[in-house]
Amino acid sequence: DNKRKPKEKLIITGVWLFSIVYMFGYLYDQPVFPVTEGLKAVFEPIYYGMFGGP
Amino acid sequence: MNIQITKLQLIMVVINFIIFSSILMAPAITVVSAKQDGWISMLLALIIGLMLNVLYLFLFKKYNYPSLFELMNRAAGKWFGSVMNILIIFYALHLAAMVVRNLSNFMVASVIPYSHPWTYQILIVAVVIYSAVLGVKNLFLLNDLVFPIVIFLTVVSLILITREFSFLELRPVFHSGPSAIFQGAYATLGFPFIEVLLIGAFFQYVKKKEKLMLTYLSGIAAGGLVLVITVFIIIGDEGTYLVARETYPTYSVMRDIDFVTVFERIEILLAIAWMIGLFVKICVCFLVVMMGLKHLTGSKTYRPYLIPIGILIWAMSNHLHKTVMDFSNFVTTSWTMYWFTLYCLIILVFLIGLIRNKQTSLNS
Numbered sequence: 109d110n111k112r113k114p115k116e117k118l119i120i121t122g123v124w125l126f127s128i129v130y131m132f133g134y135l136y137d138q139p140v141f142p143v144t145e146g147l148k149a150v151f152e153p154i155y156y157g158m159f160g161g162p
Numbered sequence: 163m164n165i166q167i168t169k170l171q172l173i174m175v176v177i178n179f180i181i182f183s184s185i186l187m188a189p190a191i192t193v194v195s196a197k198q199d200g201w202i203s204m205l206l207a208l209i210i211g212l213m214l215n216v217l218y219l220f221l222f223k224k225y226n227y228p229s230l231f232e233l234m235n236r237a238a239g240k241w242f243g244s245v246m247n248i249l250i251i252f253y254a255l256h257l258a259a260m261v262v263r264n265l266s267n268f269m270v271a272s273v274i275p276y277s278h279p280w281t282y283q284i285l286i287v288a289v290v291i292y293s294a295v296l297g298v299k300n301l302f303l304l305n306d307l308v309f310p311i312v313i314f315l316t317v318v319s320l321i322l323i324t325r326e327f328s329f330l331e332l333r334p335v336f337h338s339g340p341s342a343i344f345q346g347a348y349a350t351l352g353f354p355f356i357e358v359l360l361i362g363a364f365f366q367y368v369k370k371k372e373k374l375m376l377t378y379l380s381g382i383a384a385g386g387l388v389l390v391i392t393v394f395i396i397i398g399d400e401g402t403y404l405v406a407r408e409t410y411p412t413y414s415v416m417r418d419i420d421f422v423t424v425f426e427r428i429e430i431l432l433a434i435a436w437m438i439g440l441f442v443k444i445c446v447c448f449l450v451v452m453m454g455l456k457h458l459t460g461s462k463t464y465r466p467y468l469i470p471i472g473i474l475i476w477a478m479s480n481h482l483h484k485t486v487m488d489f490s491n492f493v494t495t496s497w498t499m500y501w502f503t504l505y506c507l508i509i510l511v512f513l514i515g516l517i518r519n520k521q522t523s524l525n526s
Binding site: 127131133158 | 460471492
């Protein structure tokens with residue numbers, strides 16, 4: 109039995125969808141999932157708090 | 163398929179993972195804050211990194227080295243374990259994208275100026291996907307083949323640049339003060355000493371698991387010492403002012419090699435070693451993502467995810483940072499704490515699992 113389970117199908121579809129949406133977000137310069145901005149907002153104040161700076 | 167890797171193969175992948183992607187950038191990152199004490203910063207980062215990894219391995223050993231993803235489920239239960247697994251997959255994906263971007267930045271800035279970064283990104287992602295199709299065992303066997311070549315090229319490069327070395331550039335020692343030295347160590351701690359925890363996903367495949375902790379830690383120590391020696395030589399060769407101004411000072415120093423007429427402009431040898439090392443690192447991250455998705459879905463193979471994850475890594479490598487400066491700034495200020503967060507979460511899950519195990523054994 110090589111049939112895929114529904115959960116597996118759902119995750120494969122989700123991964124494909126996210127990849128395609130993210131790729132078009134990059135190609136059309138749209139912030140799909142602003143990882144860097146979020147991480148900077150969290151971690152940069154810690155760095156500047158420890159060592160000084162802007 | 164029954165995959166088995168030896169401890170020697172594991173140690174070689176760990177050394178490759180530690181040295182490459184750091185060897186060209188580490189001197190600049192440490193020297194910016196620690197000046198001529200940059201090599202002390204690197205040594206401090208190595209010591210702290212080793213201590214963090216000792217704790218990680220000690221707790222891993224308590225579970226008898228299962229897969230990292232399986233361990234999360236076992237220690238934290240089904241739901242929280244799955245959340246942790248998704249987090250680890252995201253971290254591995256992010257690291258792969260950053261390394262791909264690092265490679266294309268380097269190629270465009272130093273090796274072939276005015277070329278398009280997509281060329282290198284698409285090529286490396288395609289080769290990584292092909293390598294992942296062939297499986298985990300293939301990566302370790304391939305690393306068996308390329309590791310001696312890569313290390314030979316790196317060591318020869320380092321020996322050749324010692325001709326211009328001067329101890330004057332390294333004095334006065336400890337002049338920068340402990341705060342500056344720690345600031346230099348902070349930036350190089352996450353990149354590469356904490357991110358090496360991803361290799362925990364391959365522990366399940368190691369043949370004989372006794373003394374695995376010693377093997378893994380000696381790999382980190384060997385890779386870290388190569389980085390310390392590199393930073394030491396580069397500072398002694400170029401001086402802090404020039405090193406701090408360049409993005410890839412190791413490569414720039416290599417350009418100045420003029421050793422008999424035959425040995426001129428051989429910096430590309432180090433670049434080739436670096437690219438091979440980066441390929442192994444991207445492959446490790448890619449396989450961790452694949453193994454995580456396979457574990458998460460409970461499927462028999464990870465092949466359906468190869469192409470979409472390849473596309474995602476390529477898009478992320480371009481979309482995460484608009485400029486090289488933004489990339490460098492993010493690595494310096496946020497990368498260490500970002501990875502330290504994952505490290506703390508994993509350690510917390512390990513401890514929760516141990517407490518739960520103790521309670522169930524007491525109850526029974």
